[in-house]
Amino acid sequence: MTTRPGPHEAELIARPGRTPDALRMALAQVAPHRLAEMERQKNEAIALSVESGSIEPLRGFLAAWAVHVEIARDLGTAARLRSAEHAAQTLDRDDPLWREATAEIRAIFDEARAAVGG
Known part of the structure; x- marks a missing residue:
């Protein structure tokens, strides 16, 4: 993304x-x-x-x-999330970019969860 x-x-x-x-x-x-x-x-x-x-x-x-x-x-992380959420909401679910966007959303939340220790 x-x-x-x-x-x-x-x-x-x-x-x-x-x-x-x-x-x-x-x-x-x-x-x-x-x-x-x-x-x-x-x-x-x-x-x-x-x-x-x-x-x-x-x-x-x-x-x-x-x-x-x-x-x-974090401005960069927040921007990544907004971009990925927009793509996930506007792209067709059959579009490979939709899957990439949802993977990016998961990665952002996983990174944040790891950063805060939980």
């Missing part, structure tokens, strides 16, 4: 800690339009944790948003 910039070439902010407050503050800087989505998912995770008696929904919430922030805080 696109060439990959070097690591940390265009980071907007440092990697935040994996706490709700740290992730929210980071998201406010790199993708403020997603704050309502994050808040809604946090509330769902809390409700699921209470209902199930497990903290796993909260851990999943924190892990997912750490990945989203990791992607958004």
Whole structure:
């Protein structure tokens, strides 16, 4: 799809800690339009944790948003994701470029997950 910039070439902010407050503050800087989505998912995770008696929904919430922030805080990575998502949404599924785009999306999320340790 696109060439990959070097690591940390265009980071907007440092990697935040994996706490709700740290992730929210980071998201406010790199993708403020997603704050309502994050808040809604946090509330769902809390409700699921209470209902199930497990903290796993909260851990999943924190892990997912750490990945989203990791992607958004790097301009090159965010651009790669936007480009791949656009291709995946507009190309025919039989087009080899569609498969390439979906592989790129998976790779971006896998890279971000590895970068944040989870």
